[in-house]
Amino acid sequence: MLAGEFAFVSGIGNGIGRFDRTTGEFVDSVTIPGDSCEALDSGFGAAWTATCRGPGLARIDAVTGVVTIADLGGQIPDPEASIGVGEGGVWIIVGSGSPRTLLRVDPVTMSVIAEYEI
Secondary structure, three states: OEEOOEEEEEEEOOEEEEEEOOOOOEEEEEEOOOOEEEEEEEEOOEEEEEEOOOOEEEEEEOOOOOEEEEEOOOOOEOOOOEOEEEOOEEEEEEOOOOOOEEEEEOOOOOOEEEEEEO
């Protein structure tokens, strides 16, 4: 997944590997507290993934690689889902079984701004 000048790849080094998108050379790896799960997506100047050993959404700054974790109010991400970025928010499915909940997270404040039962 591409964000800024980097390609981000799950399962590399300490969690998410960053590669120079021009040369393909490994730059470093980013540790995600609680490990990364769900497919990555990019937008709003960042790469995004879920934290699956704790309730969170991880924002990886596309320039600095700094990780910020959004609190999902104790709701655990569904490890079989994907992150979606667009339409003014970052979208993540939480819960297991049925019903699950789709959360819309504000990419600036990192707070949950809407919940939809699915």
